[in-house]
Amino acid sequence: MTKKVEKKSQGKKKTQVWDGNVRDAALSILLAVDNQQAYSNLLLNQTIEKNKIDAKDRGLLTELTYGTLQYKMTLDYYLEPYVRGKLDDWVRWLLRLSLYQIAFLTKIPDHAAVNESVEIAKHRARHKGVSSTVNGILRSILRDGIRDTSTIADPAEKLAIETSHPLWLVQRYLNDFGYQKTHDMLFENNLPPIQTVRVNTAKVTTDEALQALWDENYSVQRSENLPECLHIIEGQVVRSQAFKDGLITIQDESSMLPANALDVQPGMRVLDMCAAPGGKTTHIAEKMNNEGELIATDLHKHKIKLIEENSERLGLSIIAAEVLDGRKANDQFDAQSFDRILVDAPCSGLGVIRRKPDIKYTKKESDFASLHTIQLALLDAAHDLLKIGGKMVYSTCTIDKMENSDTVSLFLEKHPDMELAPAPQAPEALVALRTTGTMQVFPQDFSSDGFFVAAFVKKAQ
Ligand SMILES: C[S@@+](CC[C@H](N)C(=O)[O-])C[C@H]1O[C@@H](n2cnc3c(N)ncnc32)[C@H](O)[C@@H]1O
Numbered sequence: 180m181t182k183k184v185e186k187k188s189q190g191k192k193k194t195q196v197w198d199g200n201v202r203d204a205a206l207s208i209l210l211a212v213d214n215q216q217a218y219s220n221l222l223l224n225q226t227i228e229k230n231k232i233d234a235k236d237r238g239l240l241t242e243l244t245y246g247t248l249q250y251k252m253t254l255d256y257y258l259e260p261y262v263r264g265k266l267d268d269w270v271r272w273l274l275r276l277s278l279y280q281i282a283f284l285t286k287i288p289d290h291a292a293v294n295e296s297v298e299i300a301k302h303r304a305r306h307k308g309v310s311s312t313v314n315g316i317l318r319s320i321l322r323d324g325i326r327d328t329s330t331i332a333d334p335a336e337k338l339a340i341e342t343s344h345p346l347w348l349v350q351r352y353l354n355d356f357g358y359q360k361t362h363d364m365l366f367e368n369n370l371p372p373i374q375t376v377r378v379n380t381a382k383v384t385t386d387e388a389l390q391a392l393w394d395e396n397y398s399v400q401r402s403e404n405l406p407e408c409l410h411i412i413e414g415q416v417v418r419s420q421a422f423k424d425g426l427i428t429i430q431d432e433s434s435m436l437p438a439n440a441l442d443v444q445p446g447m448r449v450l451d452m453c454a455a456p457g458g459k460t461t462h463i464a465e466k467m468n469n470e471g472e473l474i475a476t477d478l479h480k481h482k483i484k485l486i487e488e489n490s491e492r493l494g495l496s497i498i499a500a501e502v503l504d505g506r507k508a509n510d511q512f513d514a515q516s517f518d519r520i521l522v523d524a525p526c527s528g529l530g531v532i533r534r535k536p537d538i539k540y541t542k543k544e545s546d547f548a549s550l551h552t553i554q555l556a557l558l559d560a561a562h563d564l565l566k567i568g569g570k571m572v573y574s575t576c577t578i579d580k581m582e583n584s585d586t587v588s589l590f591l592e593k594h595p596d597m598e599l600a601p602a603p604q605a606p607e608a609l610v611a612l613r614t615t616g617t618m619q620v621f622p623q624d625f626s627s628d629g630f631f632v633a634a635f636v637k638k639a640q
Pocket residue numbers: 434452453454455456457458459460476477478479482503504505506523524525526576
């Protein structure tokens with residue numbers, strides 16, 4: 180095993196994480212997520228791609244990294260009685276990583292998990308004592324058995340420990356959604372997401388895309404909810420020819436709701452106000468059959484390129500991407516000049532905890548109010564730009580009352596010319612959207628990301 184090296188590159192500190200040892204690589208990723216605020220999903224994907232890690236190691240690396248992050252608080256609860264004094268961060272993460280294998284993975288023998296961790300400790304530590312501590316703690320846990328959670332009396336605390344979500348968040352959920360929904364959501368948040376893709380219907384039919392992926396030996400099936408959505412049972416479709424040829428886009432099924440709710444037609448003038456990296460912009464363009472005008476704006480200049488790259492790969496020419504603070508969109512565009520507007524707002528992202536478990540530990544309760552203020556400001560600006568009779572959609576990938584239903588209520592109170600617009604054109608499975616114009620999707624509903632969508636129409640005053 181080679182020593183870890185910290186490389187200075189373009190002024191940014193980069194950690195070289197792969198030297199052929201899966202557990203050691205998982206530990207490096209976990210440390211980078213913790214110390215450098217690196218995103219777990221990005222760092223994991225970069226490590227896999229850059230080092231061309233084979234399928235077997237890729238699976239184990241993903242499982243160890245995500246599993247340990249997902250159950251961080253649960254693992255700390257198991258460790259607590261055995262830790263005396265302060266541990267270095269890396270030693271604590273190594274113990275969590277080992278304990279995750281012992282407590283959650285049946286395919287790895289306990290003694291193998293312990294031996295590997297002790298070897299890593301020997302290799303990384305400056306003092307011999309560290310590997311003895313790691314060995315001692317893990318062997319004591321094996322002797323005593325994993326700590327019981329059934330004795331935790333408070334239901335919120337029990338859920339927090341068992342599913343590894345901060346207590347304040349569990350209490351917020353219990354308050355807003357009740358016990359059963361909260362319980363199901365917290366457990367679902369620790370399951371791996373289903374990989375789904377969206378068919379580029381401006382180029383091919385769903386049957387044609389399905390056939391193209393089958394021809395490349397991917398295991399794929401149709402979604403029961405959205406006709407343009409395919410579920411990938413096995414295989415890395417990002418490497419497929421179908422992807423390179425722009426027949427599909429990797430997108431969670433919930434993220435396909437806003438374009439379905441927006442009810443666009445070819446030839447319309449449409450604004451996508453918070454557009455980068457363009458997942459929904461390109462969906463809208465496909466639904467417009469690449470005919471009309473679609474302006475895609477985003478606050479961050481460096482993200483505009485992503486919208487352009489996605490549009491190009493998919494062969495969608497009606498998209499014009501530009502930098503803009505949506506709150507000041509009225510300075511840029513004429514009032515009442517758009518048929519449709521999507522506000523896919525910045526949000527706390529609590530609907531995507533399955534993909535980015537680190538979110539649940541980094542969010543603070545104070546974040547919600549500031550996001551809610553930005554969301555209302557974006558909706559206000561969008562309101563002015565919408566034609567009478569025009570429709571707009573507000574969406575977030577979060578599960579939070581303040582950011583979702585409260586934002587909608589306040590917006591409707593402030594703008595009496597706006598009303599919720601049921602979306603009968605939406606697929607049948609989306610009953611709430613079809614009948615009320617608004618829908619909170621929980622991750623347990625369709626095993627997709629947690630998501631919120633509300634559709635509005637502008638009446639004449
Ligand atoms: C949820 S993401 C959008 C995802 C995108 N719609 C998609 O489907 O690929 C929110 C986006 O809002 C952008 N954003 C944040 N504040 C903004 C603002 N004031 N005006 C415009 N865009 C903003 C962020 O840069 C981010 O790209």
